[in-house]
Amino acid sequence: SAVISQKPSRDICQRGTSLTIQCQVDSQVTMMFWYRQQPGQSLTLIATANQGSEATYESGFVIDKFPISRPNLTFSTLTVSNMSPEDSSIYLCSGCRFSGGEEQFFGPGTRLTVL
């Protein structure tokens, strides 16, 4: 599978600020996704990052809070806007080359703490 890197790996931010997380894949992928994982819990899909168009958000997540970009087939960003302590979580980027979720692989995650 391809390798995904994320920047930053972790950050501590102040309430009300915004953080942009970068996701880079070492080869082209069809689909890219952003997940959130609360400590000790499972993964929840935030949105599907669509190349050249607006991301598709899951219920409970909105573009104003989590704007996403995907300018090409190997790169995406997720911004966590106007952060509050409730946004403290691990944010994971994933990608797959095939439809139907096949062989979806993940980045190492970005651990965000909001004070």
Next chain:
Amino acid sequence: GESVGLHLPTLSVQEGDNSIINCAYSNSASDYFIWYKQESGKGPQFIIDIRSNMDKRQGQRVTVLLNKTVKHLSLQIAATQPGDSAVYFCAENGDGANNLFFGTGTRLTVIP
């Protein structure tokens, strides 16, 4: 959303024993399932997958069993090693979705 859950949130096994991690899913339309391993501080790592037209698939030391009748998935790890200690997640693709829906997770601890 889909409902994918695990029967056992924690599992402790002796090194060398076999481990069985179970998962139930709710969407009978799901046609693709994956098991992931997540070690502390890392992203989920793909272990093995299975399509709904199969009931068993084997990898290196791992076997996934799928029972579509009762919507149950299991991961068997043979000769469990300390390096197998991690949280294991099952995931399904729901109703032909491109994304995955994840189960709760089971923490496997291997006792040396």
